[in-house]
Amino acid sequence: AELQMLKAVDVNKENTIAQFKEEVGRLRSCLTEKEKQHKEVLAQASPLSELKAMKEQLRQKEEQLQAKQQQASMLSAELRDASSARDRTMADLYRMRLETDALQQGKQEALAQCSRLERLVKQMKDDAQQEAEQQAKSEVCRVEDEAGADPATVAELQREVEDEAAADPATVAELQREVEDLKLRLHMAAEHYKEKYKECQRLQRQVVKLSEQPGELRKNPAAEAMAVPLSVSPDISVPGSPGSADPMLEAIIQEKLKGFSREASDRSDKYRKCKQMLSEEKERSCMFADELAKMEVKLKEQLKTNDSLKLQLAAEEDRYKSQVAEKGRALKELKDTLAALMKDKERLEEDLQKSAGAGRKTEAVVSEEMRIQxxxxxxPLPYPQDAPTPLLxxxxxxxxxxxxxxxxxxxxxxxxxxxxxxxxxxxxxxxxxxxxxxxxxxxxxxxxxxxxxxxxxxxxxxxxxxxxxxxxxxxxxxxxxxxxxxxxxxxxxxxxxxVHMRCPLCELIFPPNYDQRKFVEHVESHWKVCPMCSEQFPLDCDQKIFENHVLTHFDSANMLNFD
Known part of the structure; x- marks a missing residue:
C-alpha cells in the first residue's frame, strides 16, 4: 500500500510538471501575441488621433503585468508544495528503512530465543522421560517380584493346608487364616500400585505444563504419547491375574517405543517446518531489500528531475523578469511619448488661443473706430473742447x-x-x-x-x-x-x-490674484471626472454607476478578458 501511495505521488508530480510546462507554453504564446498586437498598434496608430487607444493599451499592459505576477506567485507556491511532498516522501522512505531494520533485528532475536527455548524444552523432556522410565522400571520390577513370589507361596500354603487338613482341623483353620492374610496383603499391594500410577500421571502432567510455559509453545504431542502406556488400567498388573508378568511388560515397552517414534517424527516435522519458515523469511527480506533499492533509485531520479525543474523554473523566472523589464521600458517610452504629445497639444491650444485673441483684438479695434465715427x-458743448490730457x-x-x-x-x-x-x-x-x-x-x-x-x-x-x-x-x-x-x-x-474667488462647494475663499487654473483644479476635485469624455459626477455618486459609465466608452466585443 505504501508503494502504491508513493507511485501515486510520483504520478501526481509528473502531472503537475506537465501542467507547469503547458502553462509556460501558453504564457509564451500570449506574450508573443501581445507583442505582435503592440507592434501592429504602434505601426498603425497616429500619435495625435490614438491617444485614448494608447492609454487603453497602457492599462491593459499593466493588468497583464499584474496577472503575470500572480501566475509567478502561484508557480512558486506549487513549487514549494512539490518540494514539501518530496521531503515527506524521503522521510517516509527513511522511516520504512528503520522499521525494516528493526523487524530484521527482532526476527533474529526471536529465532535465537526460539532455539534456546527448544533446547530447554528438549532437556526438560529428556529429564522427565528418564525419571518416568526409572520409576516405571522400578515399579515393574517390584510388581514382577511380588507377582512371581505370591503364586509359589500360595501353592505351597495350599499344599501345606491340604496336608495338615488331613492331620488336624485346627491347623487347617490357622492355614486358612494365613491365606486370607496373604490375600489381604496382595490387595493392599494392588492399591499401593494404583496410587503410584496416579502419582506418575500427575508428575507427567506437571512436566507437560512446564514444557508449555516458556515461549507459549504449542503442546507437544510426545507428552500425550508418553501418557498412552500409562493409561492402561492398573488392574492388569494385579497379582494373581492370568498373564500379568511378561505380556504386560512387552506391551508397555512397545507402547513406549511407539511414543518415542511418534515424538521423533513430530520433532523432524517441526524442524522441517521451521526450516521452511526461515527460508520464506529470508526470501521476504531479500524482496524487501530489492524494493528498497528500487525505491532509492526512483528517489534519486525524482531528485534529479526536481533539480532540472528548479533550473528550468529559474531560467523561466529570469526570462520573465527580462520580459517584464522590457515591457516596463516600453511603457516608460510610451509614457514619455504621451507626455510629449500632451505638451505639443497644450502648445497648439495656446497658439490657437493667441491667434483667436489677436483676431478678436483686431475686430474690437475696427468696431471701436466705427463706433467712434x-x-x-x-x-453744442457748453465748454470749449480742449485736447484731452493723457492719463497717468x-x-x-x-x-x-x-x-x-x-x-x-x-x-x-x-x-x-x-x-x-x-x-x-x-x-x-x-x-x-x-x-x-x-x-x-x-x-x-x-x-x-x-x-x-x-x-x-x-x-x-x-x-x-x-x-x-x-x-x-x-x-x-x-x-x-x-x-x-x-x-x-x-x-x-x-x-x-x-473680488475674492469663493469655491461654490466648500465655501473656501481664494485671493484675487490666485491662479485661475489652480482654482479650477480645486473645484474639479469635488467631482469624479470620466477619463474618456470628462463628464463630472458628484463624490457621493455610486461607484458602480461611474464604472458602468466609463465602460460605455469601450467596445465590449473587442475587450480582452483576463479572467
Whole structure:
C-alpha cells in the first residue's frame, strides 16, 4: 500500500510538471501575441488621433503585468508544495528503512530465543522421560517380584493346608487364616500400585505444563504419547491375574517405543517446518531489500528531475523578469511619448488661443473706430473742447471671475463669463458731462449660470468659439443705446474693488490674484471626472454607476478578458 501511495505521488508530480510546462507554453504564446498586437498598434496608430487607444493599451499592459505576477506567485507556491511532498516522501522512505531494520533485528532475536527455548524444552523432556522410565522400571520390577513370589507361596500354603487338613482341623483353620492374610496383603499391594500410577500421571502432567510455559509453545504431542502406556488400567498388573508378568511388560515397552517414534517424527516435522519458515523469511527480506533499492533509485531520479525543474523554473523566472523589464521600458517610452504629445497639444491650444485673441483684438479695434465715427452731438458743448490730457495710469475694466452676474444672455465666452479687455469699448474722454442731462451707467446684468471650473473642457472650447462670434455684435450694438442722446457719452462702470474667488462647494475663499487654473483644479476635485469624455459626477455618486459609465466608452466585443 505504501508503494502504491508513493507511485501515486510520483504520478501526481509528473502531472503537475506537465501542467507547469503547458502553462509556460501558453504564457509564451500570449506574450508573443501581445507583442505582435503592440507592434501592429504602434505601426498603425497616429500619435495625435490614438491617444485614448494608447492609454487603453497602457492599462491593459499593466493588468497583464499584474496577472503575470500572480501566475509567478502561484508557480512558486506549487513549487514549494512539490518540494514539501518530496521531503515527506524521503522521510517516509527513511522511516520504512528503520522499521525494516528493526523487524530484521527482532526476527533474529526471536529465532535465537526460539532455539534456546527448544533446547530447554528438549532437556526438560529428556529429564522427565528418564525419571518416568526409572520409576516405571522400578515399579515393574517390584510388581514382577511380588507377582512371581505370591503364586509359589500360595501353592505351597495350599499344599501345606491340604496336608495338615488331613492331620488336624485346627491347623487347617490357622492355614486358612494365613491365606486370607496373604490375600489381604496382595490387595493392599494392588492399591499401593494404583496410587503410584496416579502419582506418575500427575508428575507427567506437571512436566507437560512446564514444557508449555516458556515461549507459549504449542503442546507437544510426545507428552500425550508418553501418557498412552500409562493409561492402561492398573488392574492388569494385579497379582494373581492370568498373564500379568511378561505380556504386560512387552506391551508397555512397545507402547513406549511407539511414543518415542511418534515424538521423533513430530520433532523432524517441526524442524522441517521451521526450516521452511526461515527460508520464506529470508526470501521476504531479500524482496524487501530489492524494493528498497528500487525505491532509492526512483528517489534519486525524482531528485534529479526536481533539480532540472528548479533550473528550468529559474531560467523561466529570469526570462520573465527580462520580459517584464522590457515591457516596463516600453511603457516608460510610451509614457514619455504621451507626455510629449500632451505638451505639443497644450502648445497648439495656446497658439490657437493667441491667434483667436489677436483676431478678436483686431475686430474690437475696427468696431471701436466705427463706433467712434458714428457718434454725433445734437447740441453744442457748453465748454470749449480742449485736447484731452493723457492719463497717468491706464484704466482697464475689472475682470469678473464669476461671469457677468447681471447679464440676461445664457451664452458665455471661453473664460466662463469673464470680460476681456479687448471686448470692452474704450471711448476717449470728451470733457465733463452736463449735470442737467441724463447720466447712463452701464452695469453688468446678473448671470444665473454656475461658476467657473464646473464646465467640461470641450464645452468651454465650444463656448470660446461661440463667445468669439457673439462678442462682435455686442460690441457694435452697445453704442446704439437709446439713452445716448443730447450729445452725451456713456460712462464705463469700472470697479476698483478686488473680488475674492469663493469655491461654490466648500465655501473656501481664494485671493484675487490666485491662479485661475489652480482654482479650477480645486473645484474639479469635488467631482469624479470620466477619463474618456470628462463628464463630472458628484463624490457621493455610486461607484458602480461611474464604472458602468466609463465602460460605455469601450467596445465590449473587442475587450480582452483576463479572467
Amino acid at each position: 458714428s457718434v454725433f452731438l445734437q447740441y 495710469v491706464p484704466q482697464s475694466p475689472t475682470q469678473l471671475h464669476f461671469g457677468n452676474p447681471y447679464s440676461t444672455s445664457d451664452a458665455r465666452d471661453g473664460a466662463d463669463g469673464e470680460f476681456s479687455d479687448d471686448l470692452l469699448p474704450r471711448l476717449p474722454p470728451v470733457g465733463p458731462p452736463s449735470w442737467d442731462s441724463n447720466v447712463v451707467c452701464i452695469q453688468p446684468a446678473r448671470n444665473l449660470s454656475r461658476p467657473d471650473g464646473l464646465e467640461d473642457p470641450e464645452e468651454q472650447q465650444n463656448n470660446n468659439n461661440n463667445g468669439n462670434t457673439n462678442e462682435q455684435p455686442a460690441a457694435t450694438t452697445e453704442p446704439h443705446s437709446p439713452f445716448l442722446n443730447d450729445g452725451q457719452t456713456p460712462l464705463g462702470f469700472e470697479s476698483s474693488v478686488n
